[in-house]
Amino acid sequence: MTQRQVRAAVLLIGDELLSGRTQDINLQTIAKFIAPLGVQVAEARVVSDAPENIVAAVNELRARYDYVFTTGGIGPTHDDRTADAMAAAFGVNIGVRDDARAILEAHYKGPGGLNEARLRMARIPDTASLIANPVSRAPGFQIGNVFVMAGVPSIMRGMLEDVGKRLDGGAVVKARTVRGKGVREGDIAAGLEALEAGANGAVSFGSYPWFSPDGYGLHLVARSADPAALEKAASDLKGLIRSRGSEPEEVDG
């Protein structure tokens, strides 16, 4: 396992996520999309629409991680402040850009079409490149190692297709999950710790209890970029479940 791990941060922007009005699902979508490309999410943050919060967070995260993925705040209304915040964070100018304006002009035709509010969505920081939006056209953008995407999940998902091509991934970390029924965390904790110690850092192990009307149990997860070590780990986890008198089942996720 000599390949470098490529690490990313996700920055979710929007008052509605902090108030509880909106349940975020973008973090999970991004994490699952980039993992097979060899990029792991190492940290995530949720900040309000206040520009100073966006600037501080993105500057801290882009210095610390290989990539930063942001969602939210690039629409046409006054509370969409992400583009200006990114320009401020990178110390570049921002204005309506011809390439972005052309995309919007083609989309918003007829009366009341590309008005001043919608033209806000063509404001792109200097040096940024556009990210295609196959859903509603108004583009996202990449500036440096930061990918700025929409907050609406269907639009964000569409933008990821364009983002994915630009990622230079490293080692691909894969997971194997073994399910045991009628087994509790406290029953396998010592065994699991021994497996983690024996793997010498090549595998990380996690334990996640589940409860349902017909019983309870555990999902034991092994994660590794080393296929052979991961295969052994999955086999070891099954043995651990069997040692508690339960028949293990391998499941997705």
Place this chain on the structure above:
Amino acid sequence: MTQRQVRAAVLLIGDELLSGRTQDINLQTIAKFIAPLGVQVAEARVVSDAPENIVAAVNELRARYDYVFTTGGIGPTHDDRTADAMAAAFGVNIGVRDDARAILEAHYKGPGGLNEARLRMARIPDTASLIANPVSRAPGFQIGNVFVMAGVPSIMRGMLEDVGKRLDGGAVVKARTVRGKGVREGDIAAGLEALEAGANGAVSFGSYPWFSPDGYGLHLVARSADPAALEKAASDLKGLIRSRGSEPEEVDG
């Protein structure tokens, strides 16, 4: 609106949230629970189980906000490192505490009961007070202005009942939401910005598009701690929707 705003951070701990294995719902639950108590979530972070990440995040957040709510990492397995990280963050010792052990002893009776792994859940930092767990008994704890809770949503929700009593809230920020059908953000952006400017900081306005098989539209949200200003804002939002030829509907959330 002279009452102080009380601001909190939420710190979600767990590799499974960053890998995308688990979809977090605790942030939303916490935000909705504490808002009526006069505490607003101002920032949230998701960090891995690595102790150094937990320590750095909690120390930064507890200095910046009135309260910090953490979830995850207090179970019996080796990847549950939150309690030790909190002790390190506060510079206090940690060990099995009698009050926590008594709770677990009453719960885990019989053979294979309170083994060494489960006793990990009685490790509580010095100076911390326990948070009751009505679901699975193993307690959370409060240390300083930090509330350390379980990651399993049903357990976390149970712990919030005990946490709520301890919060000293400030101004209660309430929201009113107006739904308009067939209206797009670009159509009302200028009007919305004028409302925000006219409110002189007493109200914050947000715009959230929705799409469904039978159409599209907007949710316009006003948030304020001033009941009279909020009433006026809701009325203004309805007027804005009507000005676009759509009949507004007031909805929850």
